[in-house]
Amino acid sequence: MSSRRNKGFTLVELLVVIAIIGILIGMLLPAVQQVREAAxxxxxxxxLRQIxxxxxxxxxxxMEFPPSVVTVGGQSKIRGSxxxxxxPYIEQQNLLNQTIDTGDYYGxxxxxxxxxxNPCDVSLGAGGTIEHTPWGEYGLIGYGANYQALGHIRGTTSDVDKMLRGFGNLTDGSSNTVFFAERYMSMRNAAADSNNDNWYYNIWAYGEEYWYEWNPVFGAYPEDTENPEIAHRFQVLPTEGNADATVDPLKAHAPRSSGILTAYGDGSTHMIQAGVADEIWWAALTPAGGEVLDARQ
Incomplete structure (x- = not known):
């Protein structure tokens, strides 16, 4: 009488299969994460290109660029960013129409x-709004405009015309001048919002002479410094959301260790390496500094 072997897995065989599957998953996971990050x-x-x-x-x-921020209304300009x-040029005319009554960003x-x-943002992930006590909800943006290239309308309405800029003002060339770059949506340097002075957000429509940390710009302040190239250097993975946060709300922020994504005036997009020299980054921000240094990767 012949015996019949059980065709099922033994416990040892099952454990081996599970171990192999675990190893394969461990090998594939970094690749999957890299693909997602690339996407x-x-x-x-x-x-950035569409902006x-x-x-x-x-x-x-x-016949002129929109200024990076308008902190005084007047003529054809709405106070805001x-x-x-x-x-209207990103198919949001209806949203702009809501500003007609007030003439500013409040609407x-x-x-x-x-x-x-910004799908790469590490401060709020894919979110686009934040509830801030006691002021309510804010609409946020994961990018900022280069103040040096796009200007600022401030002071009185008589300042409007002299601050407007076009391609003719980019004497360094539009292909050598950064227009936009990544910025954290949330820039909290306190654990809670009880102190509004330490609780900043990158509000997409904002435009104010005071609380300028909330304006969605970079390369703007401090205005008078002996070392502007150092003062305006972008940060790489700064921390936020606690009392020991390192995020600077006046700068652009790279949400990855390799560098920061930028859009130049000609519409091209580039990654600028985290280790780029201060003076090269500053040269990429100034539109007419006469220092054409290539910061792109």
């Missing part, structure tokens, strides 16, 4: 514009 980076660069092209469309219609001025700054959220 987020590509998405972010596309958003720059919207700026070009604005320039074609108005450049991201408010270009709304829309609580609104979320999904396109303005």
């Amino acid at each position: 987020r980076r590509t998405d972010s660069m596309n958003r 720059t092209l919207a700026t070009h469309s604005y320039e074609s219609s108005h 450049i991201f408010l001025q270009i709304l 829309v700054y609580r609104e979320k514009v999904s396109f303005y959220a």
Whole structure:
């Protein structure tokens, strides 16, 4: 009488199979994470490109670039950021219409514009709004405009015209001048929002002479310094959300260790390495400094 062998797995065989599967998953996981990060980076660069092209469309219609921030209303300019001025060119005309009654950003700054959220942001992830006690909800953006290249309308309405800029003002060349770069959406340097002085957000529509840390710009302050190239250097993975946070709300922020994503005035997008020299980054910010140094990767 012949015996029949059980065709099922033994316990040892099953454990071996489980171990092999675990090893394979461990090998594949970093690759999957790299693919996802590459997809987020590509998405972010596309958003930067579209924002720059919207700026070009604005320039074609108005014969001037929209300023990075307008802190005084007047003439044809709405008080608020450049991201408010270009709304019609990213298919958000209806949102801009909400500013007609007030002439400033107050009518829309609580609104979320999904396109303005940076998929690579590490401060709020894919979110686009934040609830801030006691002021309510803010609509945020994961990018900032280069103050040096795009200017600032401030003071009185008589200052409006002299601060407007076009391609003719980019004597270093549009392909050598950064227009936009990544910025954290949330820049908290306190564990709670009980102290508003330590609780900053990158509000997409904001435009104020005071609390300028909330304006979605970089390269602006401090204005008078002997070492502007150091003062305006972008930060790499600064921490936020606690009392020991290192994030500086006046700068651009790289949400990865390798570098920061930027869009230049010609619409091209580039990663600028984390280790780029201070003076080269500053040269990329100034539109007419006469120092054409290549910061791109």
